[in-house]
Amino acid sequence: MMKNIIEQTESFIRKYGMIEKDDVVIAGVSGGADSVCLLFILCALRNKIGFQVMACHVNHGIRGAEADADEAFVKELCRQLDVPSRFFHKNVELIARKRKQSSEEAGRAVRREAFETMCREDGGTKIATAHHRDDNAETVLLNIARGTGLKGLCGIRPVRGKWIRPLLALGREQIEDWLREQKITWCTDATNAEDIYTRNRIRHNILPALREQVNEGTVRHLEELSVQAQEVWEYLEQGTKQAWERCVSLPRTGEHKNEGQGSSTPVYGEAYGGLLIGREAFRHEMPAVQKQLLKVCLASVRGGEKDIGTVHLNALAELFDRQCGKVLDLPGGVTAGRIYEGILLGKQDGDEKGNSGKTNGAAEVKPEEVRLNIPGVTFLPDGIHKVICRFVDAADADKAKEIPQKSYTKWFDYDIIKCSLSARTRQSGDYLVVDEKGSRQKLKSWFINEKIPRENRDKMLLIADGQHIVWIPGHRMSRACQISNRTEKILEIKITEDKKNVREDQSAGSGREG
Template identity: 25%
Template sequence: MDTEFFQQFKTFITKNKLVSFNDKILLAVSGGADSVVMAHLFHKLGFSFSFAHVNFQLRGDESDGDEHFVRNLAHQLNVPVHVKLVDTKAFAYEHHLSTQVAARDLRYAYFDELCQENGYTRVVLGHHLNDQVETFFINLMRRSGLKGLGGMPLARNKFIRPLLFARRSEIEQYARHQGIAFRNDSSNDGDLYLRNKIRHQLVPPLEENLPGFSDALASGMNLLKDDAELIQQVVAEKKQSLFELKGEENHIQVSELKKLHPLHTWLYYLLSEFGFNSEVLQAATEAVLNSESGKLFGSRSHRMVVDRSEIIIVPLAQNQVAQTNWIDIDQTEVQFPVHLHLEEIENSPQLTIKVSNNMALFDRDKLHFPLLLRPWQQGDRFVPFGMKGSKLVSDFLIDQKISVVEKEHVFVLVSGDEIIWVVGHRAGNHSSVTEKTLKVLRVRNS
């Protein structure tokens, strides 16, 4: 088995031309089974390489133990090692990111930094077949297009993933048979994160009832990836005729968009580079087809205005970015610009929750993610819970006797283009819980 696994690895990187002996190689080593086995395989093949390790300081002594382990492994294999200590939680707070996204951004930024400083031509990542399958379901839940459903690329720019052919169990079995020690990440044990839920609850029954499921899905993902690349080429050509750049704004004529079918798919490929997700683009599609005017949508970096005659894509100014945050579908906490806790619960006749101004309940399935958390603005309207007609937020704040100073610290939570909560003051009627609600999203302001 061990010899077979090694030969599979050797054949895989050779067939796909992932790396050569002329490359200057950087291995991303966390201390887990995948990256440690990868290091031993590269060493066995005779490659020269260096290690890169990021201590995210998220698991206390365990994180420090990982760093110590990686340093010892580098000494054992006689390879150089680069280590960076980062304050992930502070970075996440400062840049309004989830902890997972912050860790990923810090990691890749460090790799880029090392490549620039040391001339590395290949950065080797330890993702394997199970990671790929989990990524498919994560992107499916987020309503991704073909590009997302195609999963992680085998090679992109300097980054390569030579273990995508192998299952986690095969990698760990190779480690045991070869006497290779590795670290276990305790954060992978629970089901707090969506990836862990998929790993522990969704994939095992599929594998049990459909033998070979993961291999078949991985093959299908490769086909989807090829389709996505072909579509991107067609879209790139169409962009040249559709987009008109005016300063920093991109303008697209609605009359030209209406000639494209299916429009939602076209908009996904035309506009996803600006950070708009599938749900936002579906709402934008309906606005275009219904000739609606003045519809406003947002992403982490851009604002989109849908008017009767054109769509305008505007980059957010730095001060706007600093005062806004986006809440993803699986996020449980927001620390900036106000502190929110989010919890998904099942609805039932027995469910009784005392609602206050600092807590709001929403029908989870009616929400359009990501939710936008931003300061209220003049002209904002919402339908206060219990009322039928809309009301200006400015008038609502006056009625509530909110002082001028306090108004500067009032934020609204937005789903699609509907304000669903004036945070800490009043929920809106939009996406409210009814007897037909299956899943409730409870949001608390603390």
């Protein structure tokens, strides 16, 4: 058994090119079964492959005497195996409070920092952790449950830069059986038996139920899924890099930067203050590549993938089909502007939310715009307003006069709508249609004539059809969209809002031509 498990791990190491001659491998050794197995196998292979092994142990300062006993165990083990070692002491609970993280997150972070420190100070070239097949299955299930894309299905990768996982081909039971056969002892962390951590609940409840009640090969099948996902992900990444070359450029800086003419191709995945994504080139890419390219571009401007979700990528993709001048606010103070050539991404100067109102290499910052679900319900970002849209039978057009004269319900001639309706605050170029002849009035002029306080103008909710403001809830609607005897499709829009801010008198009436 010992020979087989070592040979199996060696084959896995060579398959992925994890360790080469003259490498210095920093092994994370907690004292648990997995890390003890890792250390023994690395020591068995170090002379054969020609690398050095060093051990790194982190005492989290959580379990008191038990943690100290684990540290003493690892020290003695390293002495017996003639493995140089370093021991780090961290107050993980204090660090978690300071960083506003859970103890799990803080623990992972301090271990990672300790490994990196050893690499930097002790000449390490690789960092080996003791993740195995069951850990990978737990990770895939956790990612699925929390919501994930293809990347999350990849689970734990065998190699990621200098980080390697030599035991991924082994299962937890296989590891522990081998240690018992070799009469090798290990430490048991009592917290691993508790179900207070999400991963432990998957380990103790979900995976056993899947094995016993669905398929005993669940872990192996999840591993196979993970490997397939990794292969597809690598292919997708390669395609995304090629698409970056075709679609992405740096915006031209200077007086006419809003024209967005690109100059040179930026380096894939590097940080930039602004990027231009060309519309024509982008639309020829495959959908999977399009979405991943948008994520890479957004992360490059934002400075990381944190808080970037599917909803943001979908909104960004939809922006390509919107009118020039449309602008979308995205996480991390990033603004996406629709221009003639495509989409211009820029990072707002100032704080995380971009309160300065200025961007670096992108279009001017404009208010967030939310496309309405027609028919359907749209929740607005302020958490207060909800917009409900439904179609009304044209035969009921005469009932328009019966609609209560309140600010939150209106009927519109949907046949007149040219673009997708959106809820937003004002933008440059907005206008109203003020009479039956189609005469236009700038929204700014309307604000002045109606004596709307300047400090309120940027906050007022508008329902817009492109630059055409079809409704100012609480005030008036555009004459162009009022229903008539010629109307074939009627759209009802109802807005729930804080009624203390609602003005009951409306100059445009019920929404029907008189």
